[in-house]
Amino acid sequence: MKYLFDQIINRKHSDSIRWDKYGPEVIPLWVADMDFQSPECVVRALRQRIDHGVYGYTYASQSLKESIQAYIKRQYNWDIETSWIHFLPSLVTGLHLSVRMLTDVGDHVLIPGPAYHHFRDAVVGAGRDYSIYNLPLQEGRSTFSISQLESLVKPNTRLLMLCNPHNPGGTVFTKVELASLSQFAKQHQLIICSDEIHADLILDEGLQHIPIGSIGGVEERSFSLMSLNKTFNFPGLGLAWVICPNPQLSQQLLKDLHTLIPSPNLLSYVATQAAIEHGQAWHQVLIQYLRANRDCVNQRIQSISGLSMNHLQATYLAWIDASQLHWDNPFEQFLKAGVALSPGSQFGNAQFVRLNFGTQRALLEKALDRIEVACNS
Numbered sequence: 515m516k517y518l519f520d521q522i523i524n525r526k527h528s529d530s531i532r533w534d535k536y537g538p539e540v541i542p543l544w545v546a547d548m549d550f551q552s553p554e555c556v557v558r559a560l561r562q563r564i565d566h567g568v569y570g571y572t573y574a575s576q577s578l579k580e581s582i583q584a585y586i587k588r589q590y591n592w593d594i595e596t597s598w599i600h601f602l603p604s605l606v607t608g609l610h611l612s613v614r615m616l617t618d619v620g621d622h623v624l625i626p627g628p629a630y631h632h633f634r635d636a637v638v639g640a641g642r643d644y645s646i647y648n649l650p651l652q653e654g655r656s657t658f659s660i661s662q663l664e665s666l667v668k669p670n671t672r673l674l675m676l677c678n679p680h681n682p683g684g685t686v687f688t689k690v691e692l693a694s695l696s697q698f699a700k701q702h703q704l705i706i707c708s709d710e711i712h713a714d715l716i717l718d719e720g721l722q723h724i725p726i727g728s729i730g731g732v733e734e735r736s737f738s739l740m741s742l743n744k745t746f747n748f749p750g751l752g753l754a755w756v757i758c759p760n761p762q763l764s765q766q767l768l769k770d771l772h773t774l775i776p777s778p779n780l781l782s783y784v785a786t787q788a789a790i791e792h793g794q795a796w797h798q799v800l801i802q803y804l805r806a807n808r809d810c811v812n813q814r815i816q817s818i819s820g821l822s823m824n825h826l827q828a829t830y831l832a833w834i835d836a837s838q839l840h841w842d843n844p845f846e847q848f849l850k851a852g853v854a855l856s857p858g859s860q861f862g863n864a865q866f867v868r869l870n871f872g873t874q875r876a877l878l879e880k881a882l883d884r885i886e887v888a889c890n891s
């Protein structure tokens with residue numbers, strides 16, 4: 515079947531961070547954006563807004579908040595109030611704010627590992643003490659262990675950071691796992707900051723994303739950071755939001771909003787609302803395409819001697835174990851072979867690489883051929 519997503523879009527010379535970092539011969543499968551155009555409904559809405567010609571200071575409308583409220587109900591069956599939604603220019607801003615605004619110097623934070631590098635950057639940048647809780651493999655998927663968390667928690671631990679679905683590794687945490695985490699947080703009086711940017715990139719049929727605040731009993735001490743930037747592929751527009759049911763907590767978190775932290779740009783509001791209201795069919799086809807790409811990557815990686823990966827439940831970011839190749843730096847070796855991946859060191863394990871398969875199948879297969887040649891040579 516020919517998919518819309520098979521169409522090659524030339525991204526060179528569009529000042530793309532992903533496409534312009536390495537030479538023209540390198541296939542760039544690193545930073546997490548996709549090579550697909552956003553849905554037509556988004557492009558149309560942006561075009562219409564651009565044609566207006568006046569781009570003054572703009573607020574997030576009540577109608578956008580209501581669209582998000584309806585989206586959260588539709589996607590996750592979670593009833594929220596529009597007053598719980600607050601906008602940020604990026605999700606990373608939310609991670610850093612969480613550490614800086616909700617903890618003091620001398621406090622301790624629990625962060626996952628290996629994980630998206632901004633979890634560690636946020637605690638190191640703020641000069642906070644931290645411990646990394648690992649996600650050991652249990653029955654083929656990486657998940658946290660409450661007994662390990664119990665061994666790491668300290669009297670001065672204030673904040674627990676979660677990435678759900680997890681990047682890298684793609685774990686979608688279950689209700690039972692999240693309930694046990696919530697129980698742990700309650701017992702130790704911790705706040706949970708949950709990065710849920712990959713919530714709508716679940717590839718396994720039958721799995722469901724569960725926002726942290728929808729788990730009973732932890733609404734007062736948790737908040738979700740969300741965005742449609744990844745799902746509908748407009749991260750360059752920049753918009754994220756916090757859903758925080760506890761007004762005291764959101765006040766503490768967002769004290770610097772609109773002073774130190776700028777408002778999102780007006781086009782990001784337009785794109786998000788169009789995606790919510792008209793992007794559902796596009797999203798369904800995207801998931802089918804990414805699922806087939808995931809299966810293609812999985813099958814090829816398992817067939818290459820020295821490489822392995824676990825089944826990825828969500829995201830378009832495969833976490834590949836290259837330790838059996840006994841190379842000092844797998845990232846460098848693959849780069850020499852003409853494929854730019856993300857070095858595993860960025861997430862906490864240099865023997866891994868992360869591969870972004872949010873691209874056209876033909877390009878993905880070419881990159882996998884190069885990877886295979888590098889491993890066999």
Ligand SMILES: Cc1ncc(COP(=O)(O)O)c(C=O)c1O
Nearest residue numbers: 546604605606630681709711749
């Ligand atoms: C887990 C996670 N959080 C946040 C981000 C970045 O979000 P934003 O571009 O909105 O800052 C990424 C991007 O890869 C991510 O994987």
